[in-house]
Amino acid sequence: MKAAAGTSTDATLLSPEELHARLRQVGEERYHHRHPFHVMMHEGQLSRGQLQAWALNRYYYQSRIPIKDAIILSRSEDAEFRRAWRKRVVDHDGDATHEGGIERWIKLAEATGLDRERVLRGAEVLPATHYAVDAYLELVRGRTFLEAVASSLTELFSRDLIALRMDRLRQHYPWLSGGLDYFTARLDQAPEDARFASQWVIEHAHTRAEQELAIAALRAKCDILWAQLDALYFAYVQPGWPPPGAFRIEES
Amino acid sequence: MKAAAGTSTDATLLSPEELHARLRQVGEERYHHRHPFHVMMHEGQLSRGQLQAWALNRYYYQSRIPIKDAIILSRSEDAEFRRAWRKRVVDHDGDATHEGGIERWIKLAEATGLDRERVLRGAEVLPATHYAVDAYLELVRGRTFLEAVASSLTELFSRDLIALRMDRLRQHYPWLSGGLDYFTARLDQAPEDARFASQWVIEHAHTRAEQELAIAALRAKCDILWAQLDALYFAYVQPGWPPPGAFRIEES
Numbered sequence: 001m002k003a004a005a006g007t008s009t010d011a012t013l014l015s016p017e018e019l020h021a022r023l024r025q026v027g028e029e030r031y032h033h034r035h036p037f038h039v040m041m042h043e044g045q046l047s048r049g050q051l052q053a054w055a056l057n058r059y060y061y062q063s064r065i066p067i068k069d070a071i072i073l074s075r076s077e078d079a080e081f082r083r084a085w086r087k088r089v090v091d092h093d094g095d096a097t098h099e100g101g102i103e104r105w106i107k108l109a110e111a112t113g114l115d116r117e118r119v120l121r122g123a124e125v126l127p128a129t130h131y132a133v134d135a136y137l138e139l140v141r142g143r144t145f146l147e148a149v150a151s152s153l154t155e156l157f158s159r160d161l162i163a164l165r166m167d168r169l170r171q172h173y174p175w176l177s178g179g180l181d182y183f184t185a186r187l188d189q190a191p192e193d194a195r196f197a198s199q200w201v202i203e204h205a206h207t208r209a210e211q212e213l214a215i216a217a218l219r220a221k222c223d224i225l226w227a228q229l230d231a232l233y234f235a236y237v238q239p240g241w242p243p244p245g246a247f248r249i250e251e252s
Numbered sequence: 253m254k255a256a257a258g259t260s261t262d263a264t265l266l267s268p269e270e271l272h273a274r275l276r277q278v279g280e281e282r283y284h285h286r287h288p289f290h291v292m293m294h295e296g297q298l299s300r301g302q303l304q305a306w307a308l309n310r311y312y313y314q315s316r317i318p319i320k321d322a323i324i325l326s327r328s329e330d331a332e333f334r335r336a337w338r339k340r341v342v343d344h345d346g347d348a349t350h351e352g353g354i355e356r357w358i359k360l361a362e363a364t365g366l367d368r369e370r371v372l373r374g375a376e377v378l379p380a381t382h383y384a385v386d387a388y389l390e391l392v393r394g395r396t397f398l399e400a401v402a403s404s405l406t407e408l409f410s411r412d413l414i415a416l417r418m419d420r421l422r423q424h425y426p427w428l429s430g431g432l433d434y435f436t437a438r439l440d441q442a443p444e445d446a447r448f449a450s451q452w453v454i455e456h457a458h459t460r461a462e463q464e465l466a467i468a469a470l471r472a473k474c475d476i477l478w479a480q481l482d483a484l485y486f487a488y489v490q491p492g493w494p495p496p497g498a499f500r501i502e503e504s
Contacts, residue, residue, distance in 0.1 A: 127478070128384070128482065131384050131479060134390065135387075224383075227379050227380045227383060233486075234490070235482075238486070238490055
């Protein structure tokens with residue numbers, strides 16, 4: 001099979017605009033805004049139990065984000081980079097005066113009707129969620145530093161998705177409206193983070209081969225987000241089955 | 253939530269028979285012989301395309317088995333253990349006079365109608381397969397040595413499944429019959445490996461806490477096998493969707 005146009009390793013360096021366009025194209029094709037689980041969410045077709053399964057599983061992802069960012073911090077020898085990237089850890093873990101994204105996500109999960117301790121314990125998270133999220137940690141730990149940074153670029157696409165989601169959650173699930181602070185904060189944080197990271201990637205991908213590695217890392221990250229929704233959809237939407245021990249939706 | 257009887261951490265050491273029974277119980281509840289994808293396979297309900305998806309994805313698992321065993325080898329300081337465990341690497345990679353299990357699996361994949369190069373390239377393997385298999389490598393790399401060895405104990409249950417499978421594949425998919433050498437070899441290899449590993453685990457789990465860790469490692473391995481079939485089922489059996497770039501079944 002020939003490499004598709006989108007995975008060409010042609011030796012010509014892409015211009016910043018071309019690289020940016022290629023990164024955007026990955027988002028168009030592979031970002032999880034297209035996933036049927038999100039489509040159902042935005043159309044108001046998910047039950048409260050399905051939203052609980054989503055909040056509970058995605059908590060595992062959220063809880064690993066500052067760890068992921070600390071791994072990236074630990075790999076940089078540039079204090080300026082570290083000072084910029086450090087913000088992400090603070091955004092998620094909070095500080096003396098602000099609660100962080102993880103706490104806000106717990107409040108969202110509570111708004112779905114889940115008990116905080118149950119969310120924190122995480123015993124009912126799908127194994128497939130663990131595998132996908134842990135693959136993200138492995139990516140930022142094991143690939144080149146450029147790829148680790150590039151994998152964060154899904155944030156280029158997240159503002160639009162979050163804005164749509166907040167609108168639709170309020171419309172279809174008004175009982176969730178008190179739990180949306182996480183998304184409110186991300187509306188500003190994500191684009192700011194994406195600007196820094198995309199600028200950094202464009203400046204530090206010096207060869208076409210490095211540019212292609214950065215594009216592939218973003219694709220890999222999209223796969224990781226997509227796989228988490230696949231696992232949710234098939235365990236809780238289709239007449240599938242959560243594996244032994246995983247969260248089960250209570251009949252109401 | 254109280255710990256279920258099966259996850260008690262009661263401090264009383266289990267007898268060898270009790271530990272063996274607990275391990276067997278994990279297999280009864282969680283081994284992938286119960287998975288609907290296997291049930292369909294054994295009832296002759298899978299199409300050739302679905303069997304191709306299975307062979308192609310499981311090739312990634314097969315290709316990582318000797319790497320997994322080499323990690324375990326690398327963690328043992330006991331030459332006697334290493335001499336015993338080394339057999340597994342040979343079984344899968346082959347030697348000057350015998351083809352190994354990986355080559356036999358490729359032949360099975362070819363018998364489904366797939367091109368060898370396509371299988372080896374692995375570009376169409378589901379991301380969820382990668383994540384689950386890589387979680388197995390991470391388990392044997394990162395947990396205690398006892399847990400790494402105990403995770404192999406799914407082999408306690410594999411002979412019965414393989415014997416059933418060979419019978420049913422011959423019955424329902426006679427065109428596959430020429431590709432079953434992998435399973436023929438495993439009929440003897442797996443029980444031999446399981447005897448050594450279960451004996452070793454029973455002798456080296458000195459406390460109840462260690463026994464529980466061994467049981468939990470076996471459960472974790474069952475989750476890894478199960479998740480691989482979930483990914484296949486939902487991408488290729490239910491009216492689901494393989495993610496962008498994954499293997500697609502050709503209309504025939």
